[in-house]
Amino acid sequence: MDGPLNQQQTTDALERELATEQAHVDRVYERLAAAARSARQVASEGQALYRTDRNNFFRDEDGTGMLERDVFAFQAAKRLATLDAEHEGLVFGRLDRTDGEVRYIGRLGVRDEDYEPLVIDWRARAAEPFYRATPAEPMEVVRRRVLRSRGEKVIGIEDDLLDTDSDTDLVVLGEGALMAALSRARGPQMRDIVATIQAEQDEAIRAPYQGVTMITGGPGTGKTVVALHRAAYLLYSNRRRFESGGVLVVGPSQVFMNYIERVLPSLGEDAVTLRSIGGVAVDALGITATRNDPPAAHAIKGSLRMVPVLRRLVNNPPTNAGEPRLRVSVKGEILTLDPPQLDRIRAQVLRQRRYNQGAGEARGALLEALWRRWDGLDRGTDAADLEREAFEDLVISSAAYRDFLAAWWPAQTPAGLLRRLGEPATAAALARDDLTPDEVATLSDSYADPAAGWSVDDIALLDELAAVLGPAPAPASDEDDDDGSLVFAEGNGRTEEVVTVADRLARRPVDDPFAEPHDTFAHVVVDEAQDITPMQWRMLRRRGGSASWTVVGDPAQSSWPDPAETQRAIDDLVGRGQSRRFRMSTNYRSPAEVFEFAADVVRRSFPDADVPAAVRRTGYPPRLETAPAAGLDERVAELVAELGGQVEGTIGVIAPPSRVRQLASRLAGALPEEIGRRLAIVSPLEAKGLEYDGVVVVAPDEIVAESPGGARVLYVALTRPTQRLITVDVAGTCEWRPDAARREPSPASPH
Numbered sequence: 001m002d003g004p005l006n007q008q009q010t011t012d013a014l015e016r017e018l019a020t021e022q023a024h025v026d027r028v029y030e031r032l033a034a035a036a037r038s039a040r041q042v043a044s045e046g047q048a049l050y051r052t053d054r055n056n057f058f059r060d061e062d063g064t065g066m067l068e069r070d071v072f073a074f075q076a077a078k079r080l081a082t083l084d085a086e087h088e089g090l091v092f093g094r095l096d097r098t099d100g101e102v103r104y105i106g107r108l109g110v111r112d113e114d115y116e117p118l119v120i121d122w123r124a125r126a127a128e129p130f131y132r133a134t135p136a137e138p139m140e141v142v143r144r145r146v147l148r149s150r151g152e153k154v155i156g157i158e159d160d161l162l163d164t165d166s167d168t169d170l171v172v173l174g175e176g177a178l179m180a181a182l183s184r185a186r187g188p189q190m191r192d193i194v195a196t197i198q199a200e201q202d203e204a205i206r207a208p209y210q211g212v213t214m215i216t217g218g219p220g221t222g223k224t225v226v227a228l229h230r231a232a233y234l235l236y237s238n239r240r241r242f243e244s245g246g247v248l249v250v251g252p253s254q255v256f257m258n259y260i261e262r263v264l265p266s267l268g269e270d271a272v273t274l275r276s277i278g279g280v281a282v283d284a285l286g287i288t289a290t291r292n293d294p295p296a297a298h299a300i301k302g303s304l305r306m307v308p309v310l311r312r313l314v315n316n317p318p319t320n321a322g323e324p325r326l327r328v329s330v331k332g333e334i335l336t337l338d339p340p341q342l343d344r345i346r347a348q349v350l351r352q353r354r355y356n357q358g359a360g361e362a363r364g365a366l367l368e369a370l371w372r373r374w375d376g377l378d379r380g381t382d383a384a385d386l387e388r389e390a391f392e393d394l395v396i397s398s399a400a401y402r403d404f405l406a407a408w409w410p411a412q413t414p415a416g417l418l419r420r421l422g423e424p425a426t427a428a429a430l431a432r433d434d435l436t437p438d439e440v441a442t443l444s445d446s447y448a449d450p451a452a453g454w455s456v457d458d459i460a461l462l463d464e465l466a467a468v469l470g471p472a473p474a475p476a477s478d479e480d481d482d483d484g485s486l487v488f489a490e491g492n493g494r495t496e497e498v499v500t501v502a503d504r505l506a507r508r509p510v511d512d513p514f515a516e517p518h519d520t521f522a523h524v525v526v527d528e529a530q531d532i533t534p535m536q537w538r539m540l541r542r543r544g545g546s547a548s549w550t551v552v553g554d555p556a557q558s559s560w561p562d563p564a565e566t567q568r569a570i571d572d573l574v575g576r577g578q579s580r581r582f583r584m585s586t587n588y589r590s591p592a593e594v595f596e597f598a599a600d601v602v603r604r605s606f607p608d609a610d611v612p613a614a615v616r617r618t619g620y621p622p623r624l625e626t627a628p629a630a631g632l633d634e635r636v637a638e639l640v641a642e643l644g645g646q647v648e649g650t651i652g653v654i655a656p657p658s659r660v661r662q663l664a665s666r667l668a669g670a671l672p673e674e675i676g677r678r679l680a681i682v683s684p685l686e687a688k689g690l691e692y693d694g695v696v697v698v699a700p701d702e703i704v705a706e707s708p709g710g711a712r713v714l715y716v717a718l719t720r721p722t723q724r725l726i727t728v729d730v731a732g733t734c735e736w737r738p739d740a741a742r743r744e745p746s747p748a749s750p751h
């Protein structure tokens, strides 16, 4: 080119280029419409073919020919149907290469009638230079162009000239797609970043699937969005493995799952299971929890010290429900099994079987022990003798035996068991030396009110119990049949109903003693991994016994009191298998003015925090406010109203958990509806992973005090804004502020 374009030339060039790109995009949509028509036709022909073949010979070569010719149309139409109707452009990128080739990049691949690519799927290898090429290493790309669209209309162009040495007459327009994308107001849901993925992010997205892939980095570095694009990439590059094996994405809360739920569909992928950490065990338990425990209970319930307590809860049911010894009378003889012997039998069975599967064996062992007692008795020569079978019939029909069995090996459910910890004496007996008396009291207290429902931490405990218990046995329809053995009608006169083989096969899934009570997945993505408690890691690992993993987190944002402990759990997962680590170095969310302030706060108590570089300046430093305790809510309402006029999109009020409810009710009536609609009032835990254009952080000192994560949790709150941050101290408190900020009055800035 011969130098920069003037204003008029730029406008003309932009119009010309937009028209060129629009023409290509139109062609793509026409081709897709044709592909969809063809797919429908093939589907109906395919059905007709199948029907014919049921009556005639199967003509394999016809079916194959049909699939080969039209498989693409099928795929394109199927994926198009899953794309978000409001996606921002099916085609979003163009590469002009040094050899003159032009490649368009899009959310899915589209070919023309001659099978030539009109658009390349962003996950294909040929699309890699779109994300990786830099001026230092242009990868044979002269110009990278990002197309911005609304529906099917191209409305903007952002170019990067990568190979400045090449002699090209390509025009270069716009000021960079990334900055344009980052400056836009945020809606209530996360968007995909497929048009502006950065090189270091792309490497993590396309990393091999095997083993454990760790993605670390500070707040706003795109860890979440990268992990989601990685899930889409894995499905694309290994569809058979991951579509059939399943991909699970786990995030910190239900609100967070709602926030990210559109990203994968907007990339044309809907075969991914999204669960909040409180909903991971919905497969085994049928429930999802959203309530968080207070910090002290959270610290106990998340700790591995709960493992032996729960094991004892299952395996040593307190025997206050009945006599701790078995006494039955057979033909006038009293046979007794004492507690030590009973304990030995129980332990022996549980060494080989989980509780639910052990019931039959335990009964067998009791009968065996009683028989030995009977057999060993010196009953005199004229005493009644009994065959073993008749002896067992007598024992089984005795009320004493049945009552004992019900108390000694009762049917147990995870929920019923965990509730028992609400009895302080039971909790203390089961905790032994694993918990201190104070911890036992805290734990027991947390179950005192059954109406409170289960907490997020309880879910991992219930899941542990479900695993220790093993799959629930099928409800027995016939007492004698519950050992699962086949019964055939062979004229023994006792059998009233014939259990056919077909019946039995139909029951097998419920009966299968090896079936796990939970789903398993081929790949598990764990977001905000720094907050996953050791007990929750156990729950997750049950879902990914032979899975590969993507683990995403930032220890500096941890709300767990001992970040080293969660790190050990992650190291454990990695084990000696394959693993790779990617560090994201740039904060794309926060304005630099806000982030530098937040980074100073976290460094005071966590000097090793991984602090990324923020790329965007807005000219608005954080605004540090103070309000008298009595007028705090009113002041927050005023500030939210002001903020509503300053930012276009979402507003978050992040308050200490103890204040959230009251603030929500005070602010409800105090704000114009237009602002109320954009407002969320949340605790820092609920704000994890989310972002808002404007944020008011209320009573930062209380946030630090109310969380075991302390300053790290405040750091989460301070790093949520994409545009503006306001903090409001209760008058007389500002311990949290770095010295420099505390000495200065509220900065005189253009608010």
Ligand SMILES: Nc1ncnc2c1ncn2[C@@H]1O[C@H](COP(=O)(O)OP(=O)(O)OP(=O)(O)O)[C@@H](O)[C@H]1O
Binding pocket: 178, 181, 182, 190, 191, 192, 193, 196, 197, 198, 201, 217, 218, 219, 220, 221, 222, 223, 224, 225, 226, 554, 557, 588, 589, 688, 689, 690, 691, 719
């Ligand atoms: N390459 C990119 N192009 C455009 N936007 C991006 C890019 N990378 C990240 N973002 C945006 O930056 C914001 C932060 O991303 P994300 O929430 O994934 O970060 P995070 O590292 O998970 O943050 P946190 O640790 O604070 O939860 C999001 O709005 C995301 O869309």
